[in-house]
Amino acid sequence: MAANDTPHIFSRFDGDLGEFRQLVLDMGQLACEQVLLGARAVNNCDTGLAQEVRSNFRHVRDIDMDLLESNVRLLALHQPVASDLRFMMMFSRTAYDLERINREAMKLADLAELHSESQRTREYCELFDDVMTMGTAVSELLGRVLNAIAEGNIDEGIAVINSQDQIERISQGAQRRLATYLMQDPRTIKWVIDASSALKGLERIADHATSIAMNLIFACSGKDVRHAHVLNLNEDFLQSPTCS
């Protein structure tokens, strides 16, 4: 069962819920940009981009604070139940994931500034090509799940969860290449560690995107799939009476 589109008798509830939803989507759009900007900043050692991430970080944080206030007000005044409650929980948990994503993007920006100060030379820049590749993939994944939330599209949510394999493959490939660089030239160790750290951060962002997708499935179906095996996520599972 998707979000209830029938208008509420008390129109202010629809208004308040709509505002809450929009705040989350705005935060999501910013978080998506942050991921891409952060990855590009690290890849290009670009302090300008890093500054932009820093500026957006504050903006995302401000939206997060507005969201908490809106969430509390909605729960206290309207006491939602059923699908309204599940969707509110979804948006609330999504906001938490987006805030974490924002922090990971900030770490990428910090890394870019550090490398700029350390004057990372050209020969080491290719170590960070995979950061850009993975950053693009993760940003796209995040964009997909946020669109799925906006549309209440449970199928796309399941597809995002199943895309986790692709991100893992990119990450594993990148880590193998870094290991190769290190074996060839141990002097690269500082940059390899930093690149690995950036990749790990992007993996965590992908995990948050998966978490958002699981929240969407809960909102639409009432099923908690956080501990279900990914291969079992299909129509039959979602329509079964129990989550096993």
Next chain:
Amino acid sequence: MNTIETAVMDQDSTVNGAVPETADHKKELGTDFETVGNVRVANPRMATTGVNVYYGEKHAIKNVSLDIGKNEVISMIGPSGCGKSTYLRCLNRMNDTIDICKVNGEIKLDGQDIYDKKLDVVPLRARVGMVFQKPNPFPKSIYDNIAYGPRIHGLAANRSELDEIVETSLRKAGLWDEVKDRMDQPGTGLSGGQQQRLCIARTIAVSPEVILMDEPCSALDPIATAKIEELIDELRENFTIAIVTHSMQQAARVSQRTAYFHLGNLVEVGDTTQIFTNPSHKLTEDYITGRFG
């Protein structure tokens, strides 16, 4: 129609301008509609099967089957005029007092058909007691309000036993400490919340098996309501309770199972948590989320 019939029809008809939002909400489901969820429980205290109620030509309850389990609180929710109170009144044959009301189907209490012609309704109404929306203490003292039922049913052999019944009932209703020093004062002198607890004490004084509550808190302030809800939770240990309520939050707080009625049909019944977090039928979802009613 006499005054009672008119009052009952008015109570059960759509009031307060509550207009369904969409065509689906206005559509009747028919007598062959199958209730969503499990209407049956193991070892029920009361079991109803195929219950139909008519007020003259008006078909008020349509083929409702529902079990009420032992020591459970089941709440009945639904928009005005959906038949919740009519169904509740079937469970202790209060509808017998309405000339134009016809009930058919099977209603059993501990396996015994309560509409059996040989059954005496007076003891039935002691076994299946009722608490009404508006507190209605007798114009008697607090003591006599409670003692009246046990006296006429011969439940006490002497004054000492009667005193014990009165005290126990008032303690169970959470009222003893507030009234023990003024038992000879009129029951009508109590506050609204106290009067309702007095009515509950009066009901439990005759050792019922089932207590029916028809919007017991709708005339009470929030504090009194909270005390009644707390009391319902305590009474569940010893009694089976069926409660009709307009407050979704109250139904969610006090009951283990919830039944949703719509235009005379029982649409859905299930675990209260499930009904209020993930209802199966769209009508239930729309009603509890406030899309119509």
